[in-house]
Amino acid sequence: MDKLFITGGKPLRGEVYISGAKNSAVAVIPAAILVDGPCRIENVPNISDVKVLADILGELGADITFEDKETLYIDAQNLKSNVATYEMVKKLRASYYLMGALLGRFKKAEVSMPGGCDFGFRPIDQHIKGFEALGAKVEIDHGTVKLEAEKLTGCQIYLDVVSVGATINIMLAAVKAEGITTIENASKEPHVVDVANFLNAMGANIKGAGTDVIKIKGVPSLPGGATHSIIPDMIEAGTFMIAAAATMGDVTVRNIIPRHVESLSAKLIEMNVRVEGDGDYVRVVGSDRIDKVSIKTLPYPGFPTDLHPPVAVLLCRGNGTSTITEGIWDSRFQYVDELKRMGANIKVEGRMAVIEGVPRLSGAPVRATDLRAGAAMVIAGLVAEGVTEVYNVEYIDRGYENLEAKLKGLGADIVRKKG
Numbered sequence: 009m010d011k012l013f014i015t016g017g018k019p020l021r022g023e024v025y026i027s028g029a030k031n032s033a034v035a036v037i038p039a040a041i042l043v044d045g046p047c048r049i050e051n052v053p054n055i056s057d058v059k060v061l062a063d064i065l066g067e068l069g070a071d072i073t074f075e076d077k078e079t080l081y082i083d084a085q086n087l088k089s090n091v092a093t094y095e096m097v098k099k100l101r102a103s104y105y106l107m108g109a110l111l112g113r114f115k116k117a118e119v120s121m122p123g124g125c126d127f128g129f130r131p132i133d134q135h136i137k138g139f140e141a142l143g144a145k146v147e148i149d150h151g152t153v154k155l156e157a158e159k160l161t162g163c164q165i166y167l168d169v170v171s172v173g174a175t176i177n178i179m180l181a182a183v184k185a186e187g188i189t190t191i192e193n194a195s196k197e198p199h200v201v202d203v204a205n206f207l208n209a210m211g212a213n214i215k216g217a218g219t220d221v222i223k224i225k226g227v228p229s230l231p232g233g234a235t236h237s238i239i240p241d242m243i244e245a246g247t248f249m250i251a252a253a254a255t256m257g258d259v260t261v262r263n264i265i266p267r268h269v270e271s272l273s274a275k276l277i278e279m280n281v282r283v284e285g286d287g288d289y290v291r292v293v294g295s296d297r298i299d300k301v302s303i304k305t306l307p308y309p310g311f312p313t314d315l316h317p318p319v320a321v322l323l324c325r326g327n328g329t330s331t332i333t334e335g336i337w338d339s340r341f342q343y344v345d346e347l348k349r350m351g352a353n354i355k356v357e358g359r360m361a362v363i364e365g366v367p368r369l370s371g372a373p374v375r376a377t378d379l380r381a382g383a384a385m386v387i388a389g390l391v392a393e394g395v396t397e398v399y400n401v402e403y404i405d406r407g408y409e410n411l412e413a414k415l416k417g418l419g420a421d422i423v424r425k426k427g
């Protein structure tokens with residue numbers, strides 16, 4: 009297992025280019041299963057989650073190749089299998105999109121329950137409710153979700169919770185259903201819009217993505233033949249913005265959609281960090297005084313849960329007591345014990361982290377307990393005095409393209425040692 013060695017105390021300076029969005033790519037790639045012709049996906053992030061998913065599509069029988077580092081050619085016309093085994097999906101949470109895509113394509117699918125980041129119970133009841141409303145029989149047997157429908161028929165679904173995964177999965181299953189499907193209380197995340205744009209470019213008829221009511225008019229086939237470019241990764245962008253502020257640096261984060269990081273920009277400004285942006289970039293200029301703030305993570309356009317652990321590190325530098333209330337995941341606090349080992353003063357009360365600013369963090373061996381907790385450990389290492397060793401780097405590799413190379417480009421002292 010690889011380790012990262014970070015010598016802290018160097019302000020990040022310069023420009024960084026953001027890759028395509030992980031959470032969009034991991035939905036668009038399985039969506040290609042529904043396309044009845046070839047398609048090309050550009051701006052695909054070079055991360056292990058994408059490689060795992062590309063291998064799964066290949067094993068199912070798709071013709072899938074990287075034309076270059078970030079362009080994926082997929083032709084799933086000859087897909088022969090509708091079964092995704094545990095061996096195939098165990099490394100990937102987003103394997104749940106195979107359910108909607110395979111059901112939509114074959115009206116029958118078997119997908120082992122997903123793996124991925126571990127921060128508490130991650131239910132899929134809303135996905136299943138959607139599949140059943142479309143006419144599928146769903147059975148969970150020995151950890152495998154078995155789905156079967158004589159036909160899929162458009163319907164109205166009200167999601168009990170705003171779920172990114174359920175919204176996209178229902179969209180995938182409904183795209184070729186007969187009639188109109190309406191998803192109410194849908195997720196408004198940018199990657200929901202991206203998946204809808206991809207499917208529409210291939211011949212689907214989806215309206216309202218990006219609002220809380222999505223209407224999908226079923227089409228008999230998706231002829232494909234189009235090219236789609238994945239949107240920039242707002243969580244990667246946010247991670248660099250936070251790292252810039254935490255190290256009192258000056259970083260221009262390029263190739264982003266500034267609107268997607270607005271909830272973070274607003275909080276950084278409230279903390280006394282300078283944020284300027286226009287067109288496709290945001291510049292973050294750190295400050296030696298970080299004001300205390302209260303944050304609550306919420307579905308988009310609220311503050312993203314995936315930036316909770318990274319922003320907690322920045323608030324360790326705050327004047328006084330800040331709070332982060334977790335509004336999405338019950339147990340996203342595993343990063344706290346690791347940060348405490350570096351001198352952080354954080355208490356967890358229910359779903360709230362109470363963060364007391366400290367004069368300094370000191371380097372220590374720490375573990376990435378999940379992808380975003382891993383990013384937090386890296387930022388903590390950049391801020392801390394001395395050397396921080398980050399273990400379990402494979403979590404970070406799941407979702408950040410070349411994190412250490414990009415940080416090195418900004419002047420960080422970070423070295424990977426192969427394990």
Ligand code: EPU
Pocket residue numbers: 030031032034101102125129130131132133134135136169170171172173174195313314336337338379380407
């Ligand atoms: N929920 C249910 N039932 C469901 C589905 C979700 O109760 O059937 C609940 C969850 O327990 C949670 C909330 O609804 O409390 C939101 O879950 P959601 O379905 O939106 O999450 P997800 O689709 O499993 C995606 C991202 C996560 C990100 C969340 C929230 C992908 C592949 N993953 O997960 O990203 O934290 O949305 O924004 O898109 C990450 O990138 O590190 C990551 C974990």
